[in-house]
């Protein structure tokens with residue numbers, strides 16, 4: 001028997017009402033994300049990638065169709081603490097230490113002091129930041145801050161991790177390293193990850209499934225299943241013929257999606 005998808009969208013639509021009229025941000029989205037998948041969303045600016053992630057996290061309300069998370073509504077899943085969310089900017093509070101930032105969601109959820117300490121130590125070590133808990137964000141590099149932000153999202157061991165261009169602002173070397181670490185972390189924890197990116201190599205390197213979107217209104221143009229091995233991948237896999245073929249398909253998909261505009 002196959003398990004039900006962790007995330008299931010059927011005919012999902014979202015239209016924003018603005019002062020200048022309505023914006024059809026998502027149109028007829030059908031998508032299944034299974035447990036343990038790493039799914040990237042790629043597409044031109046404004047195609048609805050962030051909006052879709054926000055719908056999953058119950059931060060936006062669709063105006064049509066259905067969306068379930070673990071078989072229940074996104075709102076109920078949020079109450080069941082099913083998500084961790086990592087934003088583009090690390091978004092750490094400057095007046096709190098790294099440990100203080102990571103522990104914030106645990107404080108809010110009423111974990112005991114001992115549980116907080118234990119979880120903070122565990123997640124800081126998962127993102128390779130052991131020993132940095134007492135530092136303040138400004139004492140860490142951009143890459144380390146982003147790792148701390150991932151640790152915060154992991155703090156309460158949510159089953160689903162939603163990441164909105166988490167590495168977009170980092171230089172390529174740091175980004176490569178964090179991509180590699182993220183894959184290791186994902187394989188070690190078997191989380192389900194939804195990841196927004198503008199980078200084709202990043203999407204191909206990380207994902208088991210790549211969702212290519214097209215704009216106005218935001219639709220899924222194509223879903224590409226990766227043939228690369230599931231689990232940690234060496235960075236030089238990006239030079240392999242298989243990788244380049246998938247990257248080519250994504251690029252062609254993006255191009256074809258853009259053609260709707262013409």
Ligand SMILES: Nc1ncnc2c1ncn2[C@@H]1O[C@H](COP(=O)(O)OP(=O)(O)OP(=O)(O)O)[C@@H](O)[C@H]1O
Nearest residue numbers: 016017018023025044045046047048049050051052
């Ligand atoms: N709260 C809102 N009110 C009105 N329109 C919105 C709102 N949020 C998003 N939009 C519009 O919905 C569309 C999709 O936006 P979204 O941010 O999801 O795109 P995106 O693909 O994530 O873009 P980017 O790659 O630039 O981050 C855009 O046209 C955007 O202007």
